[in-house]
Amino acid sequence: MLVFAASDKGGTGRSVTSANLAYHRALDGDDVCYLDFDFGSPTAPAVFDLPDVLAEAEGKGLHSYLKGKTGEPLRVDVWARTEHPVLRTRPSGSGRLVLLPGDRTGGEFVTDEENLHRCVDLVLRLKREFDVIVVDLSAGRSYAMDLALAATVPRSALARITTRWLVYHRWTRQHVMAAAELVSGKQGIVRAGVAMGHDETALSGSIRFVRAAVPDLQSPLWSQARPEQSVWMHERDRQLEAMAAGLGIGKTRALASIPLEPVLQWREQLITYEDVVDSRVANLETWQAMGDLAQRLGDDKYWGQL
Amino acid sequence: MGAQESTPRPVRPVLACGEVRTCLLPTRDAVDERAAEALLRLRADERVRVSRRPNRCAVSPDVLTGIDCRLPTANGAKVRAIGTVAARAVLTEGRVLQSTAYFAAPAEGPDGRRPWGYYLVRPGLLVPVGRLPAPAVAEGFLAGHRQGELDVGSVAESLLARISRAPLLDYDTPLNTASTVLRWSARPAPADGEPSLRFTVGEEGLRTVALRLPEGTAPAAVAGLCEDLALHDWLLTTVGDKLDGVRLGTDDQAAVRKVLGPLVDHLLHLWMPRARLERVLAGLWDALEEAPGFTRQWDALAQRIRDQLALRALLARREALDARLTTR
């Protein structure tokens, strides 16, 4: 399965949630690879705790590969290389978890035939080895996104691989509106895809939303609020839900809702089970939500035209 | 029409090098002979060679890639070479796909680049500018190329990519497998010495093979030997990895079946070393059979899989029986 992670704005938790998603799929036994297409600001090495990789990827990362400067993009075995104390012991029964980092100084670039071909070849090659390929795109309608759309049109060799799009947004008025615009707007994913040759029904059926950093009003963090605050918050939440539904990104199209997680406010990282049960710095709900997201990604019941 | 050299004088290569990439064909089931031919038909006017004995094997025509760059050398010596690298694809039993890129090189060449036609009538030959330090290149090649040096692996990979785009591949593979890279170099054996083979297992799927062969061994024959080595090494690696990953002691029958089933269905019957080798080259396999003992290891792995399946079948039957007895 090929998964594209997109968002309209930065700071939506797209990269960190996608990395956690990859981690959960690997824990469940899938062979997973994570491609950092966030041209310009690669964050994946930090999330996976791979401090040396940023420098190592210089000239050997995905940008260099797509530009034709190197034939072999760098691959990093996360279990073997991470400095995260928990991740270093690969759990038995888990699948492979491999990062293909971007170059630090890669920046955006215009897509052309050649790097489109290279992108297709790379994904086909990875598909032989991995169950799930997660591609983290930069925020907004980026060149990376155009590349992803162009590479997956029905006449492409990638069309035979199940492709799913996750659009991340925070749970605020502005973010909900921006996410809806990113998908259905004039400059949105669907219109752009159709112009390239995608089938509108199929493409929009392969897009789901992921709500990130959602305040869980039942959680201890918020339930201590004054009654006035609580009423106000519940009312806003209800209004937001109604607005989302009106924009076509209501509950049925939301694949998962990731609660606001204090740990992630401080540091973009993988949330491990040990963080939840041993050190207890992270919330169990976060762990569960990431797990739900990972499970639903592969469950056809949650996909297709609604 | 000038009376000049009409056919290239046969050159004695003093070096042959290549790289084999081995992977599972990305399809649910092994493909039949017709599909194999369609996949490997790299040229409209040249057919795919198909052989059915002792196993089904299809070999594509060679395709060439033009090269003009420095060769990797172990001692840092700068050697420019011009010519072509040949590449071909092999599909064994419609299931395992290999792509090999290889070249041979003579001891010396002209002082500068000749017109391209000179190189085209010498397919698969890289002609050095000046003298070729064969031992340094053989060693440097196995160690890997640096920026700006000959990149034979990319030639093999792009052939693999070209075949991988074929519409008849469904990408619904029965099991995930990593590809392996086997890089080889071959030089003539010393006048008084025996042919020899040194096989090294490196990191991240890289294997290297250093060969010393009888003078006059055809580069394509060496490529054949190395494809055979690469195929069997890939089988050992893949089956070994899969057994490593599965907790055989567990009660999770489904998980075990998910791994063992495809191995039996798709890989266990592929073991057939020395299937199409010239005698001299087949003899080199014997050394590998003694140490580390390729076939011995394979037999052990295969036996372990069969035992596991037999044991599980037995347990399943016992449980069914017990269940029937208790309900009675």
Add this chain to the structure above:
Amino acid sequence: MKGSLPEEETSFRETSAEPHTASVPFSHLSLELGHLYMEDFAEGPDRLRRHFAAVRPWADAVRAGVGPLPEGRRPRISTCFLVDDYFSRLATPAELLPPLLAAAREAGLTIDYLARESGCAAPDPAHPGSAPLAESVLHRLVESPPPGSTGYRPPVGRTGWLTNGRRTPSRRTSAALDASDVWQPPSETLARGHSVFMDVELFSGTEEDRTWSCAFLASVWQLARLGLLRDNGRAVLTPAPWDPAAFPADWDALPPVVRLTPDAAPFTAYGTCSVLPGRFLPVEHAVRVVLDQVQLEPDVLDQAARRSEAEGYPLPGGVVERTSYVFPPGL
């Protein structure tokens, strides 16, 4: 006891695993008596007469120039003419060909072999299911590598263009982030001091609906005359005998190459010479760029080389050197 048995007793062979290459007959020279566009034909018989009158003295000079041959050997020379029925079909063969042959005859020239340009583009009708010749040749292109080519480069099939050197790099990277993005001139590989860079369009359109370029079909035509093409080992464009008095009304009813002179020397030859109007010079320059980068089957090249050597008429190794041209004034 390995290796002690005689080879024959133990060998096992599969015919499907072994290639076989058919041989073709060779003249010394294939002489092409000009090439015309359909519009030239439309100008009428006078235009054709002027054409062949201008070709005649040069054709004679070319015939006289074949050799040197061993004592007592006479040169085998066949003449041919290629009709463009690929890019346009203004008239039928029955309308177009008799005046053409008559005009040649008037100038004292005989057209031994007549060929249709679509024969170079389509599969051979004699072998249904065979590959179109142009496609076969396309698959045989091996780009001449500019210095610095390490093996990591996209194949020619992706672009549909072929050069004699290095193109000016495309400016696809965003300038702000890539300091190396400055204009560089194209260059000819093996240029003598300064470059004459050429970029040849091989075809246009998609893979399913491809239009081959004139230059590329002309390259196929040269290779066919040189007897260097095969389809799965079989000979291609084998001339079919034809009665010049009975041309059909449909181009497709005419075999790709017909022999009009029953006792003509073979169509395929060790070398070619084409007498062409000067306006074809750029096309033929492109042909040379293509021929310089076609990799032919070693068996096929060997056949030609061995046969010519045995006749005391050794061939140049490069295919390009086996072609020659005359661009006469007033053509």
